[in-house]
Amino acid sequence: MESHKDFMFAAVFLLAFISYGEGIIGGREAAPHSRPYMASIQVQEGENMKHECGGFVIADQWVMTAVHCLPTGPNGRKVVLGLHSLSEHEETTQMFDILELHNHPDFNQANFDNDIALIKLDRPFNTSDAVQAVEFLRAGGVTPDTGAEVETAGWGSLDDLETRPDKLKEVVVDVVDSNRCRRGDYFGRKFTDNMICAHRLCSDPCNKPYRKEDSCDGDSGGPLLFNGVAVGITSNGGKKCGQIRKPGIYTIISHYTEWIDNTMAPEEPSN
Structure with missing residues (x-):
């Protein structure tokens, strides 16, 4: 019995160490429906739907997300709007099939x-x-510069142990110098001019010293916002969420204006 208690204590201690060392991503629960543009891309799992990636509404009938969320096509996935909780029934939710998917x-x-x-x-x-x-x-438009406070939100993992929240979370992070993210001990040559990186290192009032706040697995496809405007898309930072030298990486949306406009342009009626 005593050895069982010792094992449980050790397991809890190890979990806490991992979580607060570089796993817990911080942030807080968003006020319900305070981010009405948020989308949940979901896949069928048994009799239920499971959140897989984020997205955000940018126009009537159009949602922006990341290519790596649906690299091989929709494959039966649904897009859910107007939700806060992934498990509770909400009258505000609207579910859609994917009519078209346009990966860059x-x-x-x-x-x-x-x-x-x-x-x-x-x-x-x-x-x-x-x-x-x-x-x-x-x-x-002006992409936020180094040190600017930006926001992101999603239903992604709370840590590298893939603990998922039920309700939408949001976090404020700081833009990291792009030159730093190009360093070999950060992302090296994988970091391109189409990317922006951001995270937050904090002590109080973050409860635990030097806790890292960041986006993580499952947040992919969600927005990075600056002054209420979407400036980025959560991309591949979630692979190393919470690590000091692996800030979240976001695709810079303004670099793709022509492609977005051409993709969303209404089709010309055939004669």
Whole structure:
């Protein structure tokens, strides 16, 4: 009995050490439906739907996400808007099939360059307090500079142990100098001019000294926001979530204005 207690204590201690060392991603639960542009991309798992990736509404019938969320096509996935909890029934939710998926043609699997995709829903969504589009930064707009406070949100893992939240979480992070993210001990040559990196190192009031706040697995495809405008898409930082030298990486949306406009342009009627 005593050895069992010792084992349990050791396990709890180890879990706490891993979590607070570089696993717990910080942040807080968002106010319900305070981010009405958030989308959950879900896949069928048995009789239930399981959250797999994030996304965000940018226009009527259009959701932006990351290519690596759906690299081989929709494959029966659904897009859910207007939700806060992944498990509780909410009258505000709207579920959609994916009518069209447009992955950027220059996406690079090796380094996740050009990690941007557009989803056309099978029908227009009903605008409400819980479902609305968010503005995104276009060409000519100013991408936030080093040290700027930016925000991201999602239902991604709380730690590297893949502990998932039920309710939407949000976090404020700081833009990291791109030159630092290009260093060999960070991302090296995998970090391109189409990327921005961000995280937050903090002590109080973050409860634990030097805790790292960051995006993680399952947050992919969600937005990075600056002054309420989407400037980035959560990309491949989630592979090393919470590590000091592996900030979250986000695709810079303004670099793709022409591709976005051409993709979303209404088809010309055939004669």
